[in-house]
Amino acid sequence: MRPEGRGEYDSLYFTYPQFEAPAADAPRDTDAPVIIVGAGPVGMTAALTLAAEGVRCLLVEAKGTFNDGSRAICVSRSSYHILERIGAVAPFLREGLPWTMGRTLYRGQQILEFQMPDGSDDRFRPMYNLQQQYIEAFLWDAVAAQPLIETRWQTRVTAVEDQDGGVAVTLSDPHGDYRVSAPWLLAADGARSAIRGMRGLRLKGENYEGRYVIADVRMAHDYPTIRRALFDPGCRPGGTVLIHRQPQDIWRIDYQLGDGESAEEATREDVVRASVSAVLAEIGHTGDWELEWWSVYSANTLALDEYRDGRVFFIGDSAHIVPIFGVRGLNNGLADAQNIGWKLGRVVTGRAGEGLLDSYTPERRGATLDVFANAQKSTRFMTPPTAGWRLMRDAALSLALTQDWAGQLANPRQMTPYTYADSPAVVAGAGGFGPAAALGAMLPDAAEGDGFLSECLGPGFTLLCFGPALEVAHLDLTVLSLPCDGAAGKRLGAAKGAALLIRPDLHIGARWSAPTPQAVLAAIATILSTKVA
Amino acid sequence: MPDIEDVFDTLATTLDQVGVERAPLFLAKAALALAQALNDPERARAIIEAAARPDPAHQR
Known part of the structure; x- marks a missing residue:
């Protein structure tokens, strides 16, 4: 949401491009071997990975611009490696704010300072903060320069059906409806995936009680790029607040809603302004600030049982929804895109057998389940679901004021890449390594x-x-x-x-x-x- | 058992000092800190589980 008087894409610092649908007389047929639905970060990364393997694709996107609001902001080291492999990392290195450290405060007192693994052997830092619209803009620059990718904006999928050796989709754009088909389809159409619904598939898992308002503000605030987590701060007694710095003097404030606060009330502009003001007073910011964008969020751990359905593969949020606290939503989505990209690229070009594709679900769903295990722990700590969890969380925080070991319980367990130990696409053998x-x-x-x-x-x-x-x-x-x-x-x-x-x-x-x-x-x-x- | 009697006394007097309202948080802190000092997670779990079992008399 945006302040009154500003449109959905009316940002303080980012100009949203407007992409037109294909011209009325442009050819609509395709002989690309892969159709990718959704031109968000995951769909574009899949397209670029396939292109790096010499494989053409048709990339379709229902919207006519990038995602509104900054949404995902933490891009991990492993994601930078993925971006490097598709030749797109340069602008990310130029604009992303690197960070290595987090600080956790309880009632205004620091109880934990954690350092993420980093050293001179690492080409990239453990984490970079960058707004999602920049992530999409930088990937789009690479996609637009890649002749193997044909992108159609304002093009929505309205039907999908299996056919012999492929998938047919009905596409709808402002000029009309038409049908195309391809041997393979990648569904990168997000948490509310239309493809998932059309295939009759459902995400399964848990919803958590805790709700957060996520707000971006612009202000000149002097603090390094360090993740700050405030437990039980004066501005939100009993609640939790997260603060992240982003490029362009934008700051992300996440704050937990109390049991009695309705989401409708809490997302009203005057209430958001008052809540953000209280958080800024807590961290000692006395200068001006402007409200850029806000949204409301609750934690879920949801996934498909199987990420492949015939010749359709689900990648990113269409396959799994994870809580924000471990910063794994975007990062795991990019890893999905790369994983299916290198495999499908080899199958399509005859360099691999279709059996290679059988490793996609175990590897990437395994990564999701691993995220769930970690995220459940951090989510329970950030947002205790019951009286028992709350009491023990408060006991740990209270002990942490004087004892370091208890502060470790507040460690957010940030993103680490998953190990595909049992995958069919690795070969066990003698060691020779540490x-x-x-x-x-x-x-x-x-x-x-x-x-x-x-x-x-x-x-x-x-x-x-x-x-x-x-x-x-x-x-x-x-x-x-x-x-x-x-x-x-x-x-x-x-x-x-x-x-x-x-x-x-x-x-x-x-x-x-x-x-x-x-x-x-x-x-x-x-x-x-x-x-x- | 003079040593455990001292601990018993300390718990009782401290519980009275912190009051009924703060007693759960105090006991949670004490249990977590004692488990950390014990440095034996398996044993700590067994002790916690044993403490949660109903008294034998109540099972009849």
């Missing part, structure tokens, strides 16, 4: 030469040999030789002569203490669901 290089884990970065290990990787699979490069040739494989006593070898705990197979999404697909060309080719064939070349 715990940082677990099978299925995302490859930790390391300072190498003048840059970073992640910059040396090939476009597809990469074999990291800690010793002489193995003599093995495969069209989708880059072989690198690294010293085992270098930064990467040390961080990964590499034994001399050991090797790691890195998948295109930077997850560790196989490990050997004594690799052979046959074993490497067999592992790639297993992952890609093909026969050994």
Whole structure:
């Protein structure tokens, strides 16, 4: 919502572009092998990942511009790696506000200061704050420059049906309705996914009681980019407040509503202004501020049982809704997009068997369930659902005023990438590495030469040999030789002569203490669901 | 059992000092801090579960 007198897209600092529907006489048919529904961050990342694999797609979006309001704001290190892989990270590095630290206060007193893992071996910081409309604008610049992606704005899906070897969709734009079909469809159409409804599928899980108002304000406020969490502050007794800095002097204030406050009342402009004013007084901001946008939010952990339905794949919020506290909604959506992108890209171009697609649900739904487990803990702490949880939360906060161990209970467990340990698209084998290089884990970065290990990787699979490069040739494989006593070898705990197979999404697909060309080719064939070349 | 008798006395007098209203928070803090000091999560869980069981007399 916006203040009275300002339209839905009337921002204090961001000019929303207006994208036209295809011209009345423009051709409507397509022979793209993939249709992507939804041009939000997830749909655009999927389109760019497919394009990087040389695969064309038709990207359709019901709206004529980006999402209103800033919505998702925390972009994780793993997401920066995804953006780097699709060649879009530069503007994110330029504009995003990096952060590494959080502070938790109870009744005005600091009880916890947490540091997220970070060091000179990491190319990217653990987290960056950036408004969602910038995320979409930067991705759109990359999409618009990519000839393999055809985007149709103001184009809504009104029907979807299976046909032999593909999916047919009915599209509706201001000029009329028409039908197109493609072998594959990616549903990136968000929490209220129309595709999900048309397929008769439902999200399952839990809704939590606690509700928050999320407000963005513009103000000149002198405080570093540090996540602040206020428990039981004077401005909202018994409630919780979160404060994040964003670019352009925009600050995100999240505050919990009390049991007696109705969402309708709490989202009235004068009530929002009074509530924000009280929070700003609490943090010592005495200067002017302007209200940009607000919304109301309650925590859910909801997911589809299966992320694939025939030739339709659900990616991002259409497949899962997670609480905001662990900042995993957008970040997991981008990981979904990359995951299906590298796999489908190889299937469509004949480089992988369709069996590879069977690993999408276990890997990405596994990541969602892992988020649920962590998010449930942070949500219960942020918003205790019952008298018992509230009493124990208050006991922990009260103890934390004098004892550090109790403050750890307030740690928000921020986003870490999920380890695909049991996936069909990893190959178990002998070790040769330390715990940082677990099978299925995302490859930790390391300072190498003048840059970073992640910059040396090939476009597809990469074999990291800690010793002489193995003599093995495969069209989708880059072989690198690294010293085992270098930064990467040390961080990964590499034994001399050991090797790691890195998948295109930077997850560790196989490990050997004594690799052979046959074993490497067999592992790639297993992952890609093909026969050994 | 002179040692546990001291603890028993301290709990009783402290409960009276904090009053009925603050007693649940006080007991929750005391239980959490004692469990932390015990440094044995398995045993702490077993003690908590045992304390929640109804008295044998009430089961008849």
